[in-house]
Amino acid sequence: SLYGRNHLSDLIISSTKNIFVPITVGGGIRNIEDAYEILRSGADKVAINTHAVKKPKLITEIADTFGSQCMVLSIEAKQNNGSWEVLVQGGRERTGIDVIDWIKSGIDLGAGEILLTSIDREGTGKGFDTKLLKKISEISSVPVIASGGMNNIEHFAEVAKINTIDAIAMAKVLHFNQLKISEIKNFAIENNIE
Secondary structure: OOOOOOOOHHHHHHHHOOOOOOOEEEOOOOOHHHHHHHHHOOOOEEEEOHHHHHOOHHHHHHHHHHOHHHEEEEEEEEEEOOEEEEEEOOOOEEEEEEHHHHHHHHHHHOOOEEEEEEOOOOOOOOOOOHHHHHHHHHHOOOOEEEEOOOOOHHHHHHHHOOOOOOEEOOOHHHHOOOOOHHHHHHHHHHOOOO
């Protein structure tokens, strides 16, 4: 969304052609037409951060049009004097909005899922912000995906112990072959992690 680019429908179409797992796409979704184009191209859900903050009714429009299960509220959270602030524009711009308050509002507006990324932990490999995740899990009535900081299987296990976290997003740890998906799956099975 930072540069106002259009989303890459062709990339979504080619990516989903032979892949049969649910796909969520975010970035640059500014209106209901953008969401429709993403879903029409093969995505199952849309994730919105910047334009949800700029135009909160967009959350309701997408939820009412496509179902709340399609509307993922993506939140980039940065610690700020004992609380967390919502950031937008790829984590570059502060909003002054408290993360806890924004999650409550987002759910009331129709968000069916929360993708919560800790800006403080993203790319650091220092593990997830479990303090933030525990606070969110206490107030969220919709599924929460934890993102930002995974570097090893212990980090995965630590977040999996938070019963109200529904999924864990991973990037660097997989992109740089620090862990294989099969290793993570086997660990989850052996430790009764759904």
